[in-house]
Structure formats: C-alpha cells, structure tokens
Amino acid sequence: MSKSFTLVVPASSANIGPGFDVLGIGLDLFLTIKASVDSQVDTSSYDSNCHLSYEGDNAQNVPLEASKNLVTNAALYVLRCNGMSLFPLGTRIHVNNPIPLGRGLGSSAAAIVGGIMLANEIGGFGFDKLRLMDYCLMIERHPDNIAAAMLGGFVGSYLNELSEEDQLYKSVPLEYILPKLSTPSDKVLSTQPPKEIGEYLKYDFNPKVKCITIIPQFELSTEKARAVLPESYTKPDIIFNLQRLAILTLALAQDPPNHNLIYNSMKDKIHQPYRASLIPGLENVLASVTPTSDPGLCGICLSGAGPTILCLATDNYETIASKVVSIFKESGVECTWKVLGLAYDGATVEQN
16 A cells, blocks of 8 residues: 655634634644655554654654654544554654744644544545544644634634533543553543534635734743633623624624724633733733724734734734834743734645
8 A cells, every 4th residue: 555645734823802712713824744655664663653753843842753742643543433553554754843832823733633634544534624623622622723724714613512422422531532651541532523523614804814923932831821711700701702703703804804893803801811921011012002003903812822912914014013022022022923814725635
C-alpha cells in the first residue's frame, strides 16, 4: 500500500465579541500536515509505527512520539475507534505549524482537527466533516475554535442536548481518549463517539473587513484563562451579551460595514473583564482603541482565551496595530502582529 496527501488546517479566533463559546472565525494562517504511507518502508522502530517530524512555533518543545503529540494522538483515537490500533507500517508525517502556541489563535484546535482528518485519510473511513466534528468534540469540548478550523469562515455553534447514555459517553475523561502512559489499558476508549454532538451554522462575512491579530509574546493556557471565570453571572451581564450577539452576526455581513454598530456589538461582559488580570495592558487596549480614535476599526476583542487581540478593520491596519502594540509595550509586553483574511473552506485535503 502506498499513498500520500497534504492536510491544511486554518488557525482560528474564537469567543468573538459577545460570542463566548459560540462564535469562531477561521483565519488564513495554516497548519500543514504532509503524510505518506508506504508499506515497503519499515517504521516499526517508531512509536505507533509513525515517523513524525515537526517545524514551527516552539518546535523544540513539541513531542515527536506519536502517542504524545496532539496531532498524532488525536489520529490514533480515531484509528482505534475504527479497528486500527496503530498507524499502518510505513507512515511518515511532517507537521509545519506557524500558528503561535498558547496565544488564542486556535493552535490546539488546528492540531486536533488535523489529527482527526489525518486518521480519516489514512484509514480510508470516508467520514464527512460533520461526523469528524463528533470525534473532535470528544477531545475539545468547546466547539467554537474546532468548528472554525474544520468548517472555516465565520461560524456559530452549540452543543446538542444528548441522551443520558450519550452524555455520559461524552463526559469520558480526556486521558481515556488521549491516553497517557499511566492510563489503565482497560480504560482506553475505543468505541465510536455519539452522533451529532453539536450544531454549526456559517454566517456571511463582509470581505472588506480584515482581521488584525496582535500577538503578545507570552503564552496563556486555556485552563488558566478559564480558571478565573466565575461560576455564575448576573442577569444584566447575560442580557448585555445576548443582545449584542443577536446584532453582531448580521452586522458583520452588512455592506458597507457599520463600524460603530460592529464596535458596540463586540463588547463583552462574560469573559474579558475577568481575564484582564492575566493580560497586562488589556483593559487599556479595549478602552483606548475605538472607531472614533482609530478610523477603519470595526471592533476589538480578545481572540479566544487570549492573550492575542483581534481587531476587525477595513483599513489603516498598520496604524491600528501599532497603537495596540505601543499600549502593550507600556505594560512591558512585546507583540507581533499580522493582518489575516478568512479561511472560508476550513480544513482541506489534497491527494499527492
């Protein structure tokens, strides 16, 4: 058996404005996975029959054992659920990942989506993207980044109310899905996930609006960013976000863009105020960068759990980015920045 293919998976920005755990955008910055399987090549000396190489952000700290790397471990989960305990003999995988790790640009989501699609191609299972999303959501229980990476564009999502049996299945500890060396072998999950765990809808998005990503040079884990959130919210704060969420999804499709409407619709009281303590300069950035002070700006928010800032804008990209960079620098935080468009197709595969 011999085959080779290339997977391309976009970065993503989630929690767009008031859309905490709801809205995501696929961005045209891509993780690439080049894979080949040649049964004449002996890879039995490698972990799980897979020779893995990696280049990209923080490459020196990325594990190259297939059972420890997020891309290949996610793939092994899908293979295991479909009767394959290891990669086929002769599997070689090279990952090129320019998506900054731990910065709120969906590096983990891209790795999970890439791994799930990798297994689908290697195993020849023929699952469509919606079924593959079920596998993804067994690993990452929040669909906004995952949906944006898999489906692309500007996408909303929610988790379905599952049957009691399926809900228990979805609550399986992550270490049973992506096992560690310490995970008991009888606990390792090898059965199919429930179907239709989530629902997804792609919205229109005005192509005149570009995404400026201002990327602080420090990592912030999602776990740490979630730990500062409260267990409950006040009714006024919930209503504040719901009202803006209803407007934002339409406002971002209008032509010409209504800068002030988008800006005010992107305000949030659910997660950004609580995460400000983890990101020096965030409060000042959100208060100081507006359509009035910075023409061309449409809206501003944390990207995902941060620390990256997402600015939506129609022009003056460098001026807007430079202002955010300078505000962060006053708080001792160095940043880089990129202007990105949307990745409308999401994750794609090309047979070589």
